[in-house]
Amino acid sequence: MATRKIKYINIDADKCSGCRLCESICSASHADPPYSLVNPGRSRIRVFRDEDNDVYIPVLAGPYTDVECLGRNTVMVKGKEYGECSFCRASCPSRDLFREPETDIPLKCDTCESINSEPLCVKWCLSKCLTFEEVEEEVEEETPAAA
Amino acid sequence: MPYCWMGTDLEVDLSCGTIEKRAGDAGLVRDYLTGKGAGAKILWDRVTPEVDALSPDNLFIISSGILTGTVIPGAGHSTVTYKSPITGIYCISNLGGFFGPELKRAGYDTLVVSGKSPTPVYLWINGDHVEIRDASHLWGKDPEETRQLVRQEVKNSRAQVICIGLAGENRVYNATVEHGTGDCAGRGGTGMVMGDKNLKAIAVYGTKDIQMADRGRLFDLSEIILKKLSGNRSVIVENSAATYYRTGIRWGDFCNFSGERGPELEAQIRDMKRKASDYMQQHRSREIGCFNCALRCKHEYRNPDSGYTFLKCAPYYPAICTQVFDPAFSVQFYQICNKYGLDIYAAGNMVAFAIDLYQRGILTKEDTDGMHLEWRNPEVALALIEKIAKREGIGDVLADGTYRAARRIGKGAEERAITVKKMDVYMSGLMHRHHIAFMVAHNDKADLMKLEGSTFSVIMHLPQEAREAYVREGWFAYPKELEKYLIEGTDETHTPPAEAVCQFKAHDLEQFALADATGICVYYMHFWMYPAISRALLAELLTAATGMDIDEAEATRIARRIVNLVRAYNVREGLRRKDDIDSIPKHVFERNPPAPEVKLDRDVWNKLTDRFYEIRGWDKEGIPTRQTLTESGLDYVIEDLERRGIRAS
Numbered sequence: 001m002a003t004r005k006i007k008y009i010n011i012d013a014d015k016c017s018g019c020r021l022c023e024s025i026c027s028a029s030h031a032d033p034p035y036s037l038v039n040p041g042r043s044r045i046r047v048f049r050d051e052d053n054d055v056y057i058p059v060l061a062g063p064y065t066d067v068e069c070l071g072r073n074t075v076m077v078k079g080k081e082y083g084e085c086s087f088c089r090a091s092c093p094s095r096d097l098f099r100e101p102e103t104d105i106p107l108k109c110d111t112c113e114s115i116n117s118e119p120l121c122v123k124w125c126l127s128k129c130l131t132f133e134e135v136e137e138e139v140e141e142e143t144p145a146a147a
Numbered sequence: 148m149p150y151c152w153m154g155t156d157l158e159v160d161l162s163c164g165t166i167e168k169r170a171g172d173a174g175l176v177r178d179y180l181t182g183k184g185a186g187a188k189i190l191w192d193r194v195t196p197e198v199d200a201l202s203p204d205n206l207f208i209i210s211s212g213i214l215t216g217t218v219i220p221g222a223g224h225s226t227v228t229y230k231s232p233i234t235g236i237y238c239i240s241n242l243g244g245f246f247g248p249e250l251k252r253a254g255y256d257t258l259v260v261s262g263k264s265p266t267p268v269y270l271w272i273n274g275d276h277v278e279i280r281d282a283s284h285l286w287g288k289d290p291e292e293t294r295q296l297v298r299q300e301v302k303n304s305r306a307q308v309i310c311i312g313l314a315g316e317n318r319v320y321n322a323t324v325e326h327g328t329g330d331c332a333g334r335g336g337t338g339m340v341m342g343d344k345n346l347k348a349i350a351v352y353g354t355k356d357i358q359m360a361d362r363g364r365l366f367d368l369s370e371i372i373l374k375k376l377s378g379n380r381s382v383i384v385e386n387s388a389a390t391y392y393r394t395g396i397r398w399g400d401f402c403n404f405s406g407e408r409g410p411e412l413e414a415q416i417r418d419m420k421r422k423a424s425d426y427m428q429q430h431r432s433r434e435i436g437c438f439n440c441a442l443r444c445k446h447e448y449r450n451p452d453s454g455y456t457f458l459k460c461a462p463y464y465p466a467i468c469t470q471v472f473d474p475a476f477s478v479q480f481y482q483i484c485n486k487y488g489l490d491i492y493a494a495g496n497m498v499a500f501a502i503d504l505y506q507r508g509i510l511t512k513e514d515t516d517g518m519h520l521e522w523r524n525p526e527v528a529l530a531l532i533e534k535i536a537k538r539e540g541i542g543d544v545l546a547d548g549t550y551r552a553a554r555r556i557g558k559g560a561e562e563r564a565i566t567v568k569k570m571d572v573y574m575s576g577l578m579h580r581h582h583i584a585f586m587v588a589h590n591d592k593a594d595l596m597k598l599e600g601s602t603f604s605v606i607m608h609l610p611q612e613a614r615e616a617y618v619r620e621g622w623f624a625y626p627k628e629l630e631k632y633l634i635e636g637t638d639e640t641h642t643p644p645a646e647a648v649c650q651f652k653a654h655d656l657e658q659f660a661l662a663d664a665t666g667i668c669v670y671y672m673h674f675w676m677y678p679a680i681s682r683a684l685l686a687e688l689l690t691a692a693t694g695m696d697i698d699e700a701e702a703t704r705i706a707r708r709i710v711n712l713v714r715a716y717n718v719r720e721g722l723r724r725k726d727d728i729d730s731i732p733k734h735v736f737e738r739n740p741p742a743p744e745v746k747l748d749r750d751v752w753n754k755l756t757d758r759f760y761e762i763r764g765w766d767k768e769g770i771p772t773r774q775t776l777t778e779s780g781l782d783y784v785i786e787d788l789e790r791r792g793i794r795a796s
């Protein structure tokens with residue numbers, strides 16, 4: 001059995017203050033050149049906010065999908081119904097979330113590996129809503145490491 | 148072209164229904180930045196003394212700070228500038244939340260609304276696409292409903308919305324512009340101006356980049372700020388509750404300065420401190436931050452029926468105004484003010500004013516539709532607010548603000564109005580403190596809120612050692628030469644030396660001009676006792692973010708330019724020395740308060756004024772001198788004033 005390191009960004013949504021510092025720092029740090037701009041539209045984390053219903057949920061950009069889901073469900077939070085897409089992590093053709101404005105390039109959280117850093121959204125989230133964890137996990141020999 | 152500047156202003160004329168995009172002037176940004184600076188310049192140019200605050204020619208100017216929307220923690224604010232219908236002079240209201248950064252991402256630094264629409268409308272700014280839309284179906288809706296309906300209509304749940312409530316629609320003088328999560332452009336009559344233009348709401352959304360000049364540097368500086376915040380944040384809330392109840396007792400300023408004191412009341416107040424702190428611990432459902440803010444000073448409480456109420460600091464003010472020592476009542480008080488779009492502080496004053504008059508027999512049951520107005524009665528207080536927002540019965544009179552209401556009521560009511568330059572001021576803090584009264588009397592907006600910094604309310608009263616440590620640890624955000632005053636502290640009546648009052652005051656005006664021109668929240672610039680951003684650091688941030696070369700001295704020059712322009716604006720409106728020195732309610736010069744309070748002394752008061760004007764470079768009448776104006780690059784101001792027969796000496 002071999003092991004590999006899995007990185008987790010854990011979200012304790014009850015602690016989120018909705019400040020969107022995470023969006024700012026993510027978009028700035030991944031900009032080209034780095035720190036040349038801020039634009040939440042380019043961030044790999046977006047905070048779903050419904051301030052009238054106390055719902056603040058940071059969503060980290062997940063994998064790209066080239067087709068949208070067929071069946072869509074709804075999600076009840078604090079007695080209010082939200083479309084499932086509200087909390088979905090995919091960069092999906094049905095919406096503009098997690099795609100670069102103008103170029104449409106899909107965005108995915110890389111836990112800041114591409115910029116050789118610890119996860120900056122975690123570091124900048126002083127509310128401790130976001131925390132980072134690296135876990136050694138066993139993997140079966142024959143399974144090729146997933147990207 | 149400076150970085151983090153969008154370079155375009157938007158003007159919407161509601162009389163003709165026209166929308167114009169104008170290229171901004173980079174030279175003006177260099178001289179005034181944006182936010183407060185841009186607002187003051189536009190107001191100077193276009194809202195002259197001939198323009199009444201309630202005429203279509205008054206402007207409603209929203210300008211984001213130059214640093215707003217960048218990566219800098221705390222840089223998320225914008226300002227609303229207008230001629231105040233309450234005071235008739237310059238006014239600015241700061242707006243937190245998310246509106247300013249969104250306006251920039253839509254592509255605009257400043258939005259100017261002029262004219263007056265014949266029917267209710269709202270604005271939808273979706274990047275380059277700008278629309279004036281019908282709002283007749285939104286008229287009468289509260290801010291929360293309005294926000295939700297507008298977001299549905301524009302099909303964008305991420306759009307940022309500001310709007311007025313019933314109070315603004317009904318031209319209540321102290322109406323606010325509400326933004327949600329406890330953010331509003333609150334004091335001075337913003338909501339009345341918006342209502343007068345028949346403008347119910349403004350929604351904005353944008354996807355543009357906000358560019359920054361010096362990349363690595365800005366990141367490093369921002370991390371320094373975060374580090375400073377993280378070590379000291381926890382005390383913010385608990386401290387503020389404690390401070391306000393303590394000062395409340397000491398100043399004896401409860402209930403419209405009615406002089407109510409005594410052991411029983413004091414015990415209640417002391418108890419309220421504990422109750423408030425317990426209540427906050429138990430019922431606070433979340434701490435909320437504005438854009439990019441890790442301090443999160445806004446606190447969310449779940450309402451007993453539905454929805455949420457947001458409070459800053461502590462639930463103390465309603466208790467000061469009503470003697471209802473119940474935090475749950477305070478939350479309800481805030482809730483109802485938010486629902487109608489009403490300034491919480493002014494609402495408290497109006498309620499206290501009405502009860503005080505009733506208790507003195509100036510108002511009777513005939514004036515109040517049979518309501519018996521008394522202290523310690525939550526129903527009475529809430530019913531009064533309801534009436535004010537709806538302009539019903541006695542509420543219609545109070546809705547004009549206590550200054551105007553007092554004149555409508557007569558019979559000595561004028562003496563009981565706690566106003567400064569016609570504006571309802573925050574009751575706690577005025578009484579028998581030369582320096583506090585001085586701060587309010589000489590602000591460019593008659594308001595103590597945020598203006599006093601934390602120096603006189605908190606830091607000066609710490610034990611000597613703590614003050615020394617404060618300086619040593621680098622929290623003292625004033626120029627070095629003022630350090631000695633802090634170390635010296637106050638005398639036995641808690642009064643700091645006169646020179647200190649004048650120096651700190653002069654500095655505070657500059658500091659807050661910079662906060663409001665850059666869009667940095669005042670909590671970061673020493674409203675709160677642990678300011679993460681000193682003026683030196685601010686200059687570095689400005690340079691790194693905008694690419695303009697701004698050192699500390701240049702930042703100070705910009706601040707002074709803004710302060711002097713605002714002063715000149717008010718001078719042009721007719722404001723002089725007497726309006727400053729006579730602005731404080733008379734009885735604080737007349738009443739003999741119990742020790743250690745002191746009666747305000749006219750002589751001391753005059754001397755403070757002289758010295759403050761001298762430091763500012765204003766003459767004895769409070770008019771900026773020619774030299775001051777020239778040094779600030781305000782020669783066009785000299786010309787304009789002279790054309791109007793006002794001679795700067």
Ligand code: SF4
Nearest residue numbers: 016017019020022125
């Ligand atoms: S930085 Fe943290 S608290 Fe702020 S929005 Fe992001 S997750 Fe929430």
Ligand code: SF4
Nearest residue numbers: 026109111112119121
């Ligand atoms: S870990 Fe890095 S890439 Fe992922 S969302 Fe946070 S800042 Fe962005």
Ligand code: SF4
Nearest residue numbers: 436437440444668670
């Ligand atoms: S300290 Fe409070 S008002 Fe200031 S930016 Fe933070 S949350 Fe907003």
